[in-house]
Amino acid sequence: MDETLLTQKLFAQFTMDYRLLGELSETQRNKCGGCYRQFNKKEHFVEHMRTSYHSVHEPTCGICNKHCRSFDSLREHLIGPLPKQECKNIFSICGCRFYLTNLESPNARRIHQERCQFSNVSYGLTTRMAVLGLRDNPTIDYTSSRSPRVVALSCKMVGGGSDESLDLCARVCITDESENVIFHTYVKPTLPITNYRYETTGIRPENIRDAMPLKQAQRKIKESGKARILVGHGLDSHLDCLQIEYSSSMIRDTAEYPPLMKTSKLSNSLKYLTQAYLGYDIHVGMQDPYEDCVATTRLYKRMRYQKHKTDAYPLASDTHNTNNYASWRQSELENMSEDELLNLSRSDYYCWCLDSVP
Numbered sequence: 464m465d466e467t468l469l470t471q472k473l474f475a476q477f478t479m480d481y482r483l484l485g486e487l488s489e490t491q492r493n494k495c496g497g498c499y500r501q502f503n504k505k506e507h508f509v510e511h512m513r514t515s516y517h518s519v520h521e522p523t524c525g526i527c528n529k530h531c532r533s534f535d536s537l538r539e540h541l542i543g544p545l546p547k548q549e550c551k552n553i554f555s556i557c558g559c560r561f562y563l564t565n566l567e568s569p570n571a572r573r574i575h576q577e578r579c580q581f582s583n584v585s586y587g588l589t590t591r592m593a594v595l596g597l598r599d600n601p602t603i604d605y606t607s608s609r610s611p612r613v614v615a616l617s618c619k620m621v622g623g624g625s626d627e628s629l630d631l632c633a634r635v636c637i638t639d640e641s642e643n644v645i646f647h648t649y650v651k652p653t654l655p656i657t658n659y660r661y662e663t664t665g666i667r668p669e670n671i672r673d674a675m676p677l678k679q680a681q682r683k684i685k686e687s688g689k690a691r692i693l694v695g696h697g698l699d700s701h702l703d704c705l706q707i708e709y710s711s712s713m714i715r716d717t718a719e720y721p722p723l724m725k726t727s728k729l730s731n732s733l734k735y736l737t738q739a740y741l742g743y744d745i746h747v748g749m750q751d752p753y754e755d756c757v758a759t760t761r762l763y764k765r766m767r768y769q770k771h772k773t774d775a776y777p778l779a780s781d782t783h784n785t786n787n788y789a790s791w792r793q794s795e796l797e798n799m800s801e802d803e804l805l806n807l808s809r810s811d812y813y814c815w816c817l818d819s820v821p
Contacts, residue, residue, distance in 0.1 A: 496801035497521070497530035497808070505797045509804070512796075513788050516779055518810035519772040522722055525565035526550045534740070536726050537563050561742050562765070581741040581761065603647040611639035613763070614687060615694040617755035618701045621666055622658030631656060632704040633666050635680060636752035637687045640760060644753065646687050649674035665749035681707055692818065694763045696733040696755065717762050721812045736762055766815040777817065779809040 493508040494501045497517030502508040521530045522537040527550055531537040540547055541554045541563060557566045561579055566572040615638045623629035631652035637645045649666070651674040659666050675683075684707060693709055695701060697718045702709055717723055718730040723740075725731055731739075734746045737758045745754050776783040788796060788807060796804065 494801055496805040499529055506793070509788075509793065509796045512804045512808060515808060516811035517805055517808045518777065519774060520777065520810045520812075520814035520816065522563065524550055526553050532721070533724055533726055534563055534722050535724075535731070538739075539726075561740055581743050603644050611641075611645070611691065613640040613692045613694060613760070614638065614645060615756035615760045615763075616684070616698065616701060617695055617752035617759070618704060619664045619666065619750060619752050620704060621652070621656045621660055621664060621671075623652065623654045623656060625657070627658035629654070630700065630704050632677070632680075632701070633659075633664065633671060633674070634752055635684065635705070636756050637684065638753065638756040638760065640764070642757050642760060646683055647753065648680060648683070650680045651676050653677050663746075663750050665751075677706070681705060694756075694759050696736075696759050697730075715763050715815060715818075717759050720766065720815070722766065722814075723762070733758055740765060763815065767818050769814075769816045771814065771816050774809075777810060778813060779811045781809070784809045 493503065493505055495508065495511060495515070495517075497515060500511065502511060517530050521532065522534045523530050524537060524540055524547075526541075527547065529540060529547075531540060538560075539545065541550055541558060542560065543551070554565055556569055557572050558564065559566065559572060559575055559579060562575075566575055617636050618632045619634040620630040621633040623631040631654060632650050633652060633656070634649050636647045639645055649670045651671055656668075656671065659668065661667065684705060692713050692715055694715045694717070696716065698709075698714055698716045717733065717736060721728070723731060723736055733755060734744070737743060737745045741758065741761055745758055778784060791799075791807075799807075
């Protein structure tokens with residue numbers, strides 16, 4: 464049977480089954496319209512809606528419309544290890560495992576994946592780094608000629624202190640949204656280095672001997688990132704070792720963005736995120752800050768370009784949404800339908816798609 468016809472048949476069958484389940488569930492009260500959890504008591508259901516923060520910004524299954532708290536949860540729902548079988552059957556034919564979205568047909572998926580997959584680019588990045596001289600050139604500074612809206616920052620740390628556990632910045636790279644280098648240099652820390660961590664950093668004593676002093680690097684970095692969105696992974700530790708403060712409202716950290724975190728709300732590694740959502744491997748051997756800047760920028764752009772419904776007040780923290788349920792008495796909330804309660808709910812994190820709103 465033709466793949467498109469098979470997909471249409473599966474989807475039609477799933478839609479029918481899902482409608483029947485929906486009709487049956489009308490007699491089942493207290494079912495969350497977002498995550499489909501059910502509650503024995505209405506007051507427990509209302510409390511769930513107060514704290515779930517379901518919204519259009521959550522990762523959502525394109526087949527059954529279930530809301531998930533993270534893309535890892537959505538991946539489990541669609542792919543496994545214990546997926547919803549009906550969704551898995553359709554997703555295996557028409558789904559993109561990087562975007563975790565469902566396309567109209569197998570052919571549409573093939574066209575989509577030609578654009579979305581960054582596979583086989585590791586060699587290209589290595590070549591580009593060589594052309595730019597990032598492996599050998601101690602300093603590249605284009606700060607005076609560029610004024611990007613988004614910049615990515617990554618540092619490589621060496622060890623300091625008697626136990627070698629103190630992180631000291633010894634190399635820093637800043638790129639723009641088009642993956643061009645704005646600033647790159649080796650940095651001379653203010654404290655003695657006790658471990659160069661060469662196996663992962665590739666940094667040797669000769670790289671640091673005539674490197675840029677930390678104070679001078681700080682000035683350059685502030686010029687590069689001033690009043691711009693700053694992208695990175697684990698930016699708190701990078702900014703701490705650089706002794707730089709940055710407005711939290713302008714930081715986009717792939718280690719702390721809820722949709723990219725684990726179900727348990729622990730951070731995923733940049734290596735995992737790049738493989739899972741971009742389709743290629745990084746940190747194979749020595750790590751390069753330019754490679755990290757490219758990966759975090761691509762992840763940021765992938766999250767930013769998600770298309771969600773327009774919502775005048777999308778966040779629970781917006782003044783109009785503060786204590787969204789507070790203006791309703793408990794008895795009124797308990798008389799509301801699942802859809803009405805879901806419409807009251809708002810996201811508890813800032814979705815990066817809002818950066819695309821003019």
